[in-house]
Amino acid sequence: MKLNYFLPRIGVILLVIVTLASCEEDFTNIATDIIDQNFNTEFDDSRTVRAYSKKIASVQSNNLPAYQLGIYNDPVYGKTTANLLSQVVLGTGDTNPDFGDCTVLDSVVLYLPFFNEETVVDTVSTFTLDSIFGDSPIDIAIYESNYFLRDLDPDLGFEEVQRYYSDQGPLFESQIFNMGFSNLIYTIEDFTPSAEPHQILVSTTNEAGETVETIQQLPPGIRVQLPIEFFEEKIIQNEGSISLLNNNNFREFFRGLYFKVTSTSEEGNLFLFDLDDSDNDPLNDARINLYYSFNSLQGEEMCGDEGLDEFEGDLELLFNAISVNVFEDDVPFQITNALENANTSEGEETLYVRGGEGIVTVIELFGDDLDGNGVADELDDLRDKAWLINEANLIFYVDQNTINGGSAEPERLVIYDTKNNRLLADFNTDLTSNLSPVDAFTDHLGRLERGSDGNGEFYKIRITSHLSNIINNDSLNVPLGLIVSQNVTVPGFRELRDSIVPREGVIITEVPSTSVIAPQGTVLFGNSTTNMEKRLKLQIYYTEPQ
Numbered sequence: 001m002k003l004n005y006f007l008p009r010i011g012v013i014l015l016v017i018v019t020l021a022s023c024e025e026d027f028t029n030i031a032t033d034i035i036d037q038n039f040n041t042e043f044d045d046s047r048t049v050r051a052y053s054k055k056i057a058s059v060q061s062n063n064l065p066a067y068q069l070g071i072y073n074d075p076v077y078g079k080t081t082a083n084l085l086s087q088v089v090l091g092t093g094d095t096n097p098d099f100g101d102c103t104v105l106d107s108v109v110l111y112l113p114f115f116n117e118e119t120v121v122d123t124v125s126t127f128t129l130d131s132i133f134g135d136s137p138i139d140i141a142i143y144e145s146n147y148f149l150r151d152l153d154p155d156l157g158f159e160e161v162q163r164y165y166s167d168q169g170p171l172f173e174s175q176i177f178n179m180g181f182s183n184l185i186y187t188i189e190d191f192t193p194s195a196e197p198h199q200i201l202v203s204t205t206n207e208a209g210e211t212v213e214t215i216q217q218l219p220p221g222i223r224v225q226l227p228i229e230f231f232e233e234k235i236i237q238n239e240g241s242i243s244l245l246n247n248n249n250f251r252e253f254f255r256g257l258y259f260k261v262t263s264t265s266e267e268g269n270l271f272l273f274d275l276d277d278s279d280n281d282p283l284n285d286a287r288i289n290l291y292y293s294f295n296s297l298q299g300e301e302m303c304g305d306e307g308l309d310e311f312e313g314d315l316e317l318l319f320n321a322i323s324v325n326v327f328e329d330d331v332p333f334q335i336t337n338a339l340e341n342a343n344t345s346e347g348e349e350t351l352y353v354r355g356g357e358g359i360v361t362v363i364e365l366f367g368d369d370l371d372g373n374g375v376a377d378e379l380d381d382l383r384d385k386a387w388l389i390n391e392a393n394l395i396f397y398v399d400q401n402t403i404n405g406g407s408a409e410p411e412r413l414v415i416y417d418t419k420n421n422r423l424l425a426d427f428n429t430d431l432t433s434n435l436s437p438v439d440a441f442t443d444h445l446g447r448l449e450r451g452s453d454g455n456g457e458f459y460k461i462r463i464t465s466h467l468s469n470i471i472n473n474d475s476l477n478v479p480l481g482l483i484v485s486q487n488v489t490v491p492g493f494r495e496l497r498d499s500i501v502p503r504e505g506v507i508i509t510e511v512p513s514t515s516v517i518a519p520q521g522t523v524l525f526g527n528s529t530t531n532m533e534k535r536l537k538l539q540i541y542y543t544e545p546q
Contacts, residue, residue, distance in 0.1 A: 058166050108225065355485070
């Protein structure tokens with residue numbers, strides 16, 4: 001959104017914000033002073049907050065907004081390997097293909113585009129890669145899959161979409177590597193992501209029927225030639241067969257590709273990429289192109305005759321069907337032990353949050369219900385007082401003694417209602433929703449605040465509307481979930497294969513989709529830390545009713 005369009009619409013609001021806070025770090029004191037002078041606003045941070053973390057054993061990892069591939073060695077959470085099982089389908093107009101006569105498959109090219117930002121200066125494009133983690137080489141082995149991925153779940157009467165999960169790698173590999181046999185198509189060796197674009201030669205036909213060749217630029221991504229023998233046998237030689245008649249038949253016949261990543265060291269690189277056509281630009285689609293040449297025989301003509309006209313064809317295989325990310329994690333024992341033995345009754349000193357097949361932190365507000373009326377006693381007290389909530393924040397301080405800091409730290413966290421599996425009311429009223437993903441929804445889900453050394457200091461999560469609804473509208477005081485987000489604008493939730501039940505009344509069944517595609521993690525101070533300055537607290541700025 002352009003600034004000159006944005007400002008007139010919310011100019012008054014921005015003016016008030018600027019008046020209240022000349023900088024983010026001083027917001028609390030300035031806001032308190034100004035509101036106190038005019039509205040008799042009070043401050044309270046004495047209410048009970050209980051927070052602890054739990055490991056996610058397995059999460060739904062199909063139908064994601066993006067996918068991971070590679071190896072990421074987190075300095076705190078250890079090594080994660082992300083492999084991918086993906087169907088391919090015949091492109092638009094490529095079902096029941098006619099390859100002509102005397103067909104020769106010339107080349108097969110795989111292209112998987114990276115997320116990137118393009119800058120154009122004097123018609124010259126340069127690219128900055130996004131969502132790339134690590135820079136050590138990896139090997140990517142590409143196998144033919146013989147595991148069939150279903151659209152619908154037979155266990156649910158074929159009435160619901162089939163879910164696949166992040167821990168199903170061994171199941172897939174038991175069939176792909178059946179009895180020690182596998183159909184390895186190709187291995188990309190010593191691969192590291194590059195920001196360099198790819199130059200390709202594109203042939204088109206003009207109005208005069210003449211072939212015109214132009215050079216086009218593909219954004220950065222994996223682009224490699226695959227062996228033609230496999231696709232010659234699998235595709236070209238099956239011309240006219242029922243297997244290529246439509247994509248339902250094709251997906252049963254050719255069940256997809258399995259990308260398995262290895263590294264000779266503990267390091268590696270991991271990248272996110274988009275398998276679906278999210279930008280409606282076919283040039284940027286993840287795909288496999290089969291480039292072939294052919295003749296069109298007439299009468300008594302035969303293949304090999306001199307003077308035959310030669311034509312070129314291109315069959316496209318797209319990845320916009322079912323894909324599943326599977327993860328292999330090697331979380332250090334001290335962290336897994338802490339998660340398994342988390343103090344769920346009083347809260348923890350240290351909180352862990354991580355994306356992928358990750359770690360979620362549970363946050364419970366206002367303590368226990370000692371009088372047995374179904375409402376926490378502290379919340380009963382607040383409802384009786386009927387405070388008007390001007391602002392409410394949860395401040396999560398980064399444990400800088402544990403986290404290395406810098407680019408390894410996740411920029412965003414997301415908080416959600418774990419009972420109803422939805423985002424909080426504050427998300428829907430955030431005025432920054434139309435900004436770029438890294439800056440969107442920052443009124444509610446503040447970006448990581450960094451010090452002058454570039455290391456993260458804290459995340460500020462504003463829950464004003466959520467708390468006001470609990471106190472003044474009798475909304476349910478649900479347990480909240482906090483987890484890493486790769487892109488807070490991504491909607492939807494993904495189901496856990498096994499629900500997490502840390503204690504009575506708390507059950508975690510889903511996490512936001514944006515967390516599943518996030519490889520990073522961080523460590524935060526909890527509500528039981530002895531570091532009082534960085535202890536997790538609920539900050540409430542309120543006005544007493546008249």
